[in-house]
Amino acid sequence: MKIKALTFIIVALMFAGSAQATVYYKGKQLRDIQVYTVKGFCYDVSHSVPDPEIKRWRLRFAQALVWLDKQHQSKKTYHLEKIQGSESKTVRDAIDMIIDVLAGKYPNITPEMALHQWVQFGRRVIVEYSEKTVTNTKTKKQEKHIKWKFELKPLAKPSSPQQTKKLLYRYPNNNFF
Numbered sequence: 001m002k003i004k005a006l007t008f009i010i011v012a013l014m015f016a017g018s019a020q021a022t023v024y025y026k027g028k029q030l031r032d033i034q035v036y037t038v039k040g041f042c043y044d045v046s047h048s049v050p051d052p053e054i055k056r057w058r059l060r061f062a063q064a065l066v067w068l069d070k071q072h073q074s075k076k077t078y079h080l081e082k083i084q085g086s087e088s089k090t091v092r093d094a095i096d097m098i099i100d101v102l103a104g105k106y107p108n109i110t111p112e113m114a115l116h117q118w119v120q121f122g123r124r125v126i127v128e129y130s131e132k133t134v135t136n137t138k139t140k141k142q143e144k145h146i147k148w149k150f151e152l153k154p155l156a157k158p159s160s161p162q163q164t165k166k167l168l169y170r171y172p173n174n175n176f177f
Contacts, residue, residue: 022077023071024079025080025091032072037098037115039065039125040125041098041122042064042065043125044117044118046061058148058150062128063129064094065125065127065150067088124153125151125153126151128147128149128150130147131147
């Protein structure tokens, strides 16, 4: 019995030590659900309004969210308040806005519905950002080429009733439940 207990404790400590990075903001750890919320919020803000000024934010959000993913999956500990940079500032501003919405500072937004939508969006967000510096062959000057993507994965298609019938007829005598 002592060996089982000791083995359990060792395994638990091994998994506790191999956790993902810890990203903190205002003393609170950002877990996966908070990262999804930030991603979904940024997607919602930048894609729900057809204003050209807001559409320009998509590039900045893509850059910041790729940066946040990288920090979140690293083995180090990060405190967003201590990191200077546009990516950190963008993430901090997004989190502050989410906190304001959840605190009810925007009466025209239902906090629970917004949070649910942001998490659902955040789980489906595809975000990519890369910069490459190349030398222009004509001008011999270095140019920065940016490649980015900020979109949602499509929703999974529900199966058709015909496919379900085929499966049921294929396995007629199995008890599934």
